[in-house]
Amino acid sequence: MQTNSAVVEDFAQHNEERRSSAFQSEVAHYLERHPATQYIDILLTDLNGSFRGKRIPVSGLKKVEKGCYFPASVFAMDILGNVVEEAGLGQELGEPDRICMPVPGTLTPSAADPEHIGQVLLTMLDEDGTPFDVEPAMY
Numbered sequence: 001m002q003t004n005s006a007v008v009e010d011f012a013q014h015n016e017e018r019r020s021s022a023f024q025s026e027v028a029h030y031l032e033r034h035p036a037t038q039y040i041d042i043l044l045t046d047l048n049g050s051f052r053g054k055r056i057p058v059s060g061l062k063k064v065e066k067g068c069y070f071p072a073s074v075f076a077m078d079i080l081g082n083v084v085e086e087a088g089l090g091q092e093l094g095e096p097d098r099i100c101m102p103v104p105g106t107l108t109p110s111a112a113d114p115e116h117i118g119q120v121l122l123t124m125l126d127e128d129g130t131p132f133d134v135e136p137a138m139y
Contacts, residue, residue, distance in 0.1 A: 023065040023102055030107045031058070034118060040064075041110055041119040044100060046074055047136050058118070069097040070124065075134045098124045098132055 031037065040061050043053035052074045056064075100122035110117035124132040 036115050037118050038116045044122050067099040067101050072098050100124045
């Protein structure tokens, strides 16, 4: 008989595999429909509703399924992009990075250049894999 921790690990692994194959399928379907895509913008929404992110070559998109890292302080920025230290997510903590995962179903062409640039939204997770509690968009 499995222990509770073994059951949780099995569930987490199965869930990870299911999420991974779903994202791979989403990427394959997107690239079939948009073969001229050269770049993907990976985006988080900050507390002000501004996008924060990175532009990566389309060849790196499949790696995003395992997550990418952004500083937690992205949720402590003012409208000008300055970190509000009083929020407790900046220098005081050492600007810690958190893993960000793609939000299923958000891989779409970018309005800026839909033929060559795609975009995908991210969600930030806490160290234990749960949603980061200050993220404004809980998917």
